[in-house]
Amino acid sequence: MPHMPTLALGLFLAAIAPPAMAQEGSPLSPRIVNEAAVPAVMAKAVDDFIIPGYRNLSDKTALLTKASAALCETPSAASQDNARTAFSELVRAWSTVEIIRLGPALEQNRFERFLFYPDRKSTGLKQVQAILAKGDETAIDVASLKGKSVAAQGLGALEYVLYGNGSEALASKEGDFRCRYGVAISQNLDTIANEFLAEWQKPDGIQSAWKKPGPGNPQFRDSKEAATELLGIFVHGVEMVKDQRLKPFYAGTVDGRQDKGHPKLAIYWRSENTMPSIAANFRGLQTLFKVADMESLLPEDSRSVAGSADFVFKSVIAISQNIDGPIGEAIADDKSRAKLDFLTLNTADLLDRLNKDFGGAIGLGAGFSFADGD
Amino acid sequence: MRATTGLIDRRNFIKMAGAAWVATLGARGAFALERADAVFASAFMAPDGSYGVATLTEAGEIVERTALPARAHGMAYSAASKRMVAFARRPGTYAMILATDGRAEPVVIAAADGRHFYGHGCFSADGRLLYATENDFAANRGMIGIYDGTRRFARIGEFPTYGIGPHDMTLSANGRMLVIANGGIETHPDFGRTKLNLDHMEPSLTLVDTETGALIQKHTLPGELSRLSTRHVDIGPKGEIWFACQYEGARDDLPPLVGHFSHGEDLAFVSLPESTTEALANYVGAIAVNRHEGLIGLTSPKGGIAVTLDARTGAVLKEQRVADAAGVAAADHGFAVSSYDGRFKDHPNRVAWDQHIVRLARS
Numbered sequence: 001m002p003h004m005p006t007l008a009l010g011l012f013l014a015a016i017a018p019p020a021m022a023q024e025g026s027p028l029s030p031r032i033v034n035e036a037a038v039p040a041v042m043a044k045a046v047d048d049f050i051i052p053g054y055r056n057l058s059d060k061t062a063l064l065t066k067a068s069a070a071l072c073e074t075p076s077a078a079s080q081d082n083a084r085t086a087f088s089e090l091v092r093a094w095s096t097v098e099i100i101r102l103g104p105a106l107e108q109n110r111f112e113r114f115l116f117y118p119d120r121k122s123t124g125l126k127q128v129q130a131i132l133a134k135g136d137e138t139a140i141d142v143a144s145l146k147g148k149s150v151a152a153q154g155l156g157a158l159e160y161v162l163y164g165n166g167s168e169a170l171a172s173k174e175g176d177f178r179c180r181y182g183v184a185i186s187q188n189l190d191t192i193a194n195e196f197l198a199e200w201q202k203p204d205g206i207q208s209a210w211k212k213p214g215p216g217n218p219q220f221r222d223s224k225e226a227a228t229e230l231l232g233i234f235v236h237g238v239e240m241v242k243d244q245r246l247k248p249f250y251a252g253t254v255d256g257r258q259d260k261g262h263p264k265l266a267i268y269w270r271s272e273n274t275m276p277s278i279a280a281n282f283r284g285l286q287t288l289f290k291v292a293d294m295e296s297l298l299p300e301d302s303r304s305v306a307g308s309a310d311f312v313f314k315s316v317i318a319i320s321q322n323i324d325g326p327i328g329e330a331i332a333d334d335k336s337r338a339k340l341d342f343l344t345l346n347t348a349d350l351l352d353r354l355n356k357d358f359g360g361a362i363g364l365g366a367g368f369s370f371a372d373g374d
Numbered sequence: 375m376r377a378t379t380g381l382i383d384r385r386n387f388i389k390m391a392g393a394a395w396v397a398t399l400g401a402r403g404a405f406a407l408e409r410a411d412a413v414f415a416s417a418f419m420a421p422d423g424s425y426g427v428a429t430l431t432e433a434g435e436i437v438e439r440t441a442l443p444a445r446a447h448g449m450a451y452s453a454a455s456k457r458m459v460a461f462a463r464r465p466g467t468y469a470m471i472l473a474t475d476g477r478a479e480p481v482v483i484a485a486a487d488g489r490h491f492y493g494h495g496c497f498s499a500d501g502r503l504l505y506a507t508e509n510d511f512a513a514n515r516g517m518i519g520i521y522d523g524t525r526r527f528a529r530i531g532e533f534p535t536y537g538i539g540p541h542d543m544t545l546s547a548n549g550r551m552l553v554i555a556n557g558g559i560e561t562h563p564d565f566g567r568t569k570l571n572l573d574h575m576e577p578s579l580t581l582v583d584t585e586t587g588a589l590i591q592k593h594t595l596p597g598e599l600s601r602l603s604t605r606h607v608d609i610g611p612k613g614e615i616w617f618a619c620q621y622e623g624a625r626d627d628l629p630p631l632v633g634h635f636s637h638g639e640d641l642a643f644v645s646l647p648e649s650t651t652e653a654l655a656n657y658v659g660a661i662a663v664n665r666h667e668g669l670i671g672l673t674s675p676k677g678g679i680a681v682t683l684d685a686r687t688g689a690v691l692k693e694q695r696v697a698d699a700a701g702v703a704a705a706d707h708g709f710a711v712s713s714y715d716g717r718f719k720d721h722p723n724r725v726a727w728d729q730h731i732v733r734l735a736r737s
Contacts, residue, residue, distance in 0.1 A: 107573050118564045121512075218624035221655065225625070225676075239566060356423070365698060365715040366419055366726030372567070373620070373659055373675055374447060374463065374493065374541075374605075374729055 033362040037296040038223035043211045045230060045292040046200065051207075053097035053284070054197040060086070060093040061190035068186040072179040077171045083182070084162050084271065090189070091155065091273045095280035097196075099237035099288070102229070103206045104199035110192050112150040117267055118244055124151030128160045132178055140180040142187040155268075158185040163270040227297055227362055228371075231354070234294075235368045237285050238351045242344075245278055250331050252344040258337070263328030274327045279320040286313040294358075302361035309358065312350040319343045412437040412474075415732050416701055416712055417446035417460055418725035426725075427460045427470075429734070432706055434719030442470060443482075447493030448542065449732035455501025455523060458734065464541075465563040466491035469506060471527055474734060483527050488512055489519065490563055494542040497523075498584060499549030505584075507540040507554065508532070511562050516540035518552060518582065533587030537578040542606040547613030551590055551637070552582045555617055557603040572622050577604045579617055581637060593641050602629050608663045608670075610634060610685050616670055618658035631658050632672060632683070644688035653679045653693060659729050664704035671709035673699040675729070680711045701731035 067086035071079040098115065105111040116124055127149050131139045138144040145153050161167065161182040169175030170182075200207055206219070213220035220226040249266035251259035266274040288294075295306035323330050323339050330336035359368030412429035418439070419425055427446055428439035447463035456475040462468045467490060471481045485491050488510060495506035504521040516535030521527040535543075537556025544553050558577030560570040577600070581590040595602055601623035610616050614636045621629045628651045630643035646654075655677035662671045663685065670683040673696070680699050682692040698714035705719070712718045712727035 101568065106569070109573075112570070120564055216626050218626050221625055221652075225655075236566075236568075243566060244564070370419060370726055371675060371698065371714055373657060 032299060033224050033227045034297050034299060035223040037293075038213060038227050039211060041292050041294065041297055042213065042226050042230065045288060046207045046210050048291040049288045050097070050100055051197070051200050053093075053100070054193065054200055057090075057093045057097055058190070058193040058197050060090040061186065061193040064090050065183070065186040065190050068179070068183045071170060072176065072183055075170060075172050075175060075179065080162075080167075080170045083170075087158060087162055088271060088273055088276070091268060091271070091277055092280045094155065095277040096284035096287070099233055099240075099281060099284050101236065102233070104196050107199075108195075109150055110195065113146075113154055114189060114192050115155045116151040117156060118248060118265075119151060119156060123149070124156045125160065127152040128157045128164075131181060132161075132166070135177045140177070140184045142184045142191070145184045145188055146191075153185055153188050155189070158182060158189070159268060159271050159273075161185065224363060228364065228368070230292070230294075231358060231362065231364075231368055232372075234285055234289065234354045235351065235359070237281065238347060238354060239369075241278055241281050242347045242351060245274075245281065246340075246344055246347060249274070249327060250337075250340050250344075252341050261328075261331035263326070263331055266327045269327050272326055275320050275323045275330070279317055282313060282317045282320060286310070286317060289313065298358070298361050305353065305357045305361050309350065309353045312346055312353060316343060316346050316350060319346070413733060413735055414703055414710055414718075415449055415451070415458055415460075415734060416718070416730065417442070417449065417728035418723075419445065419728070420725055427472075428725070430718055432710075434710060434712075434717075434721035434723075436723055436725075439725075440472075443468060445728070446470075447728055448495070448730045450494075450496045450504075450544075451732050451734050452497035452501035453735070454499065455497065457497065457501060457504075457523060458732065459495065459497070459504060461491050461493045461495055461506065463728075464490065464492045464567070465509065465511075465561065466493055469495070469504075471504065471523070481527050483521060483529070486519065486529055489517065491519075492539075492541050495519075496543055496545050496552070499545060505543060505545075505552055507535065507543045509539075509561070509563075514538055514560050514562075516554070516556055518543065518554070518587075533582055534589075536580045536582065536589045536592055538576055539603075541603075544607050544609060545584075546581065546615070546637070547609050550584055552584055553607050553609070553615050554580045554582060555604045555607050556580060557605045557620075558600075559603055559622070569622070572601070575600050575603065575622065577602055577619075579604050579607070579615070579635070579641070591637065593635065595641075599629060606658065606661045608661050609665075610663050610670070611665045611668050612636075616661060616663060616685075618661035618672060620658060621656035623656075625656065627656070628652070629656060631656065632661070632670070632688075644683065646688075647690060650681060650690050650693065653677050654681065659700065660702045660731075662702045662704055662709060662731075662733075664709060667704075667708070669704075669708065671702040671704070671711070673702045673711055675699050675714060680709070682708060700727045700729050703731035703733045 064086040067083040071083045170179055209217050209219035213223050213226040250261045263269055268274050268277055319339050323336050355369050356367040364371045411431045413432050414430040417427045425445045426439050426441045429437040445463045446460040449460050451458045457471055458474050459469055459471045467485045469483050489508040492507040497504055502523050506519040508517040508519045510517050516537050518533040520531045522530045535554045535556055539557040539559040540554050541557045542555045546553055556578045558575040577595050579593045583590055603620045604617050605620050606618045608616050614634045616634045619631050628648055633641050633643040635641045654674040657674050657676040658672050659675050660673045668685045670685050672681045675698050678697045680694045680696045684691055696711055696713055700714050701712040703710050710719050714726045716723045716725055
């Protein structure tokens with residue numbers, strides 16, 4: 001829908017039922033998760049989304065490592081372009097699976113080492129700049145890099161190496177140290193990606209726990225616990241896009257006043273991967289929703305909840321793919337800003353549909369995030 | 375640099391809107407807190423997704439409700455100053471203090487710059503000061519914010535909690551120590567409620583001098599229990615401290631979930647029967663003490679159960695299935711238990727009760 005005006009998109013949205021919580025008369029009586037469907041859903045989530053997603057991630061880190069090494073060996077504008085392309089492809093692969101922020105991602109700081117964001121105090125930037133300025137040799141050895149700050153060894157650091165101030169030096173031997181730092185980061189990312197894959201592929205590891213909820217299971221004692229964990233991926237994933245990825249650079253129109261925007265707070269702004277990454281986040285969530293057959297968890301009479309969620313997924317993916325170019329220019333442009341407003345609105349709507357409607361339908365009476373304890 | 379988190383926006387909203395918000399409540403709070411039959415208070419979510427706090431009768435019927443600007447969590451009450459406080463849920467930016475005798479206007483306080491509330495706190499013995507558990511998130515350090523009730527709860531200082539991820543806090547029986555459950559889990563408002571250090575948690579229980587802020591006693595947990603988050607506390611019939619835990623480790627482990635200690639003594643865990651630990655789903659959401667009957671009440675929303683223990687022996691006296699069990703507080707007899715789906719004792723209400731109940735009168 002490249003030229004679709006915002007108003008028409010708004011009407012599309014209005015055509016589907018409002019989230020259930022808006023209905024004052026609805027009782028809070030709990031619905032029940034379709035227990036029989038849970039093990040198959042969990043198995044499909046693992047076999048058809050998580051493992052292929054990490055396999056793709058590991059392929060992309062391997063390609064990046066090759067491209068980075070080639071850049072150091074024969075520095076040129078062309079080989080720098082190749083490394084940058086490999087980086088952007090890795091960002092898309094990561095953005096698809098970063099929604100799986102549990103299990104192996106929470107161990108050994110793997111998630112933060114892969115991507116440290118948000119970086120409110122520009123900790124990462126300062127550390128990376130210091131490494132480059134000093135020519136810190138311990139940063140170009142993958143073993144010692146691993147022991148450095150999480151902010152200096154992941155995607156954010158590599159983006160600065162490839163796109164930040166001074167990155168033009170990469171096209172010649174002048175950028176040798178910077179280039180070797182980039183190789184070390186690429187290798188580090190490759191190692192972490194392979195660890196993700198290995199952990200999920202272990203037959204008696206986390207995948208076995210996911211596939212067989214029940215007594216004696218180290219993760220889920222019953223089907224409802226498993227279904228709740230899976231729904232958490234969607235709720236936390238959409239929340240992440242809404243609060244950590246969109247809001248920092250553009251808060252939308254608040255009280256009739258437009259946020260002027262903060263493009264340099266946007267994730268991956270240097271490489272212009274902000275919107276491709278957000279689109280990939282949503283595509284990952286939508287793919288998981290479909291391939292795991294989340295709909296089958298719902299009681300028969302609540303299945304429309306899945307259809308509505310899928311409709312909004314399509315809408316947010318289409319619109320985020322449709323905002324191109326540097327994010328600063330998008331915020332400054334009326335048409336693109338209207339698209340961002342639309343995206344913000346629909347992201348909040350999607351969150352409600354998953355949190356309250358889907359959560360309510362599988363027995364979390366007051367919604368998923370209400371019931372996550374404290 | 376502008377903060378990337380919504381925390382600052384929300385804090386500013388509270389600062390700007392707080393006064394206007396309070397004005398809508400009216401001088402006497404439009405909140406009949408002085409009514410003698412209001413013996414409990416709890417935060418809730420209404421069916422339209424808005425939030426508030428309600429007072430309830432001994433039977434669990436709502437006496438009065440008032441709106442809150444955002445979701446609230448823990449509450450505290452001072453019989454000495456007749457004040458009640460509701461804290462925003464973590465990472466929270468506000469707390470609202472109400473006068474239960476209607477003699478003072480409600481006050482909304484905002485979290486200080488670089489701090490957020492964890493959702494719990496307590497009053498000093500004389501009711502003048504309010505203490506709140508807070509996160510110094512840049513330093514990942516638990517803090518206690520101190521607010522002066524004689525100055526519209528202006529923040530007059532802070533103490534460390536001597537741990538990370540503090541959650542619940544209460545006052546010792548002699549009124550001279552703050553009892554803090556440092557859950558040990560690192561969070562940062564930039565990452566919402568994401569638990570950032572599950573593979574190296576540092577749970578602890580600390581006693582802090584109310585006068586000086588000095589650490590009086592600290593209990594860490596043994597290595598094999600490093601994933602046992604110590605989260606809620608209450609004071610037992612003999613002044614001993616009871617604590618309840620939430621386990622972040624393997625689901626098929628059977629960790630101890632409840633224990634007690636006194637000033638100068640080691641921690642003692644209660645050995646619950648395996649079936650009770652399993653029923654609690656390795657997760658105690660709230661703990662309360664009924665002092666005159668010598669009982670300990672526990673709830674688990676994950677397990678859907680309320681459990682009553684003998685405070686003297688730790689023996690299980692009662693297990694009651696309560697789907698979505700939320701809060702627990704001492705009742706005339708036994709405990710009042712609420713649920714996410716609106717039950718309070720046996721009374722249904724069209725709200726989702728939050729995780730905690732405060733009793734407004736000493737039983």
